[in-house]
Amino acid sequence: MLVLVVVTDLLFKSKIIETAQAVSGDIVLATGHESALDVAHQLHPDKAIVDLNEKEFDALKTIKELKQKNAGLTIIGFVSHVQRELQAHAKLAGCDDIMPRSEFVRKLPDLLVQ
Secondary structure, three states, X not given: OEEEEEOOOXXXXXXXXXXXXXXXXXXXXEOOHHHHHHHHHHHOOOEEEEEOOOOOOOHHHHHHHHHHHXXXXXXXXXXXXXXXXXXXXXXXXXXXXXXXXXXXXXXXXXXXXX
C-alpha cells in the first residue's frame, strides 16, 4: 500500500518517516498543494495523510481536490482535538477520517500498513 504524506511540519514529517521505516511502510512525501495533486495523479496512492493545521498551503483545498480527482483515495486528517470547526470543514472537503494528533501518533504504524 502506498501512502501519500502531505505534511510540512518537521516534527510530524520526521515521525511519519521514522515510523514508515520501522514498519516497512511505503510512503511518498508531498511538499504542498500542487505536489500532492501531481503525486496522486502519477502514483495513485491508496491513502493520504494530511495535517489539517498546515501552514504552507490550504489543507482543505488540497483535500477537496485530491478527493475530486481520486475518488477512491482514503484521506486521513489530523488536528488538535479542540478544533471542532476545522474538523467539520475537513469532513465536508472529503476527509474520510479525522483524528486528534495524539490518536494519530498512536495509530500511525497501522495507518501506514493497513
